[in-house]
Amino acid sequence: MSVAPSPRRPVTCPSWCALDHGRHPGEDDTVHVSGALMVRRTVLRLCMTYDAGIGAQEGPYVLVGADEFSLHEADALIDALTQLVDRGAEVSPRAGA
Secondary structure, three states, rough: OOOOOOOOOOOOOOOOOOOOOOOOOOHHHHEEOOOEEEEEEEEEEEEEEEEEOOOOOEEEEEEOOOOEEEHHHHHHHHHHHHHHHHHHHHHHOOOOO
16 A cells, blocks of 8 residues: 655655645745754754755755754764763773673
8 A cells, every 4th residue: 555645745855854844835845854853952853955946955964952064074973972982981880780
């Protein structure tokens, strides 16, 4: 059984977009935002714009609170955080030990 796409969902809308497009005329259909992930009290999301009229795309970007990271910058941040966690784990007692 196939599900018909929402008539308000633009063809250019990425699969991760959680917005309900078509409620407001104008730029509404060019902005795409993912659902929110929370880390402590910080909201994490993907965001991009795509204007089919001129074929211009900006992003996607990773939003960390009010900060915006390119995918490359977010990947570098993940690597740096992983290094810090690995170093910290060397001196931290293991859970259950």
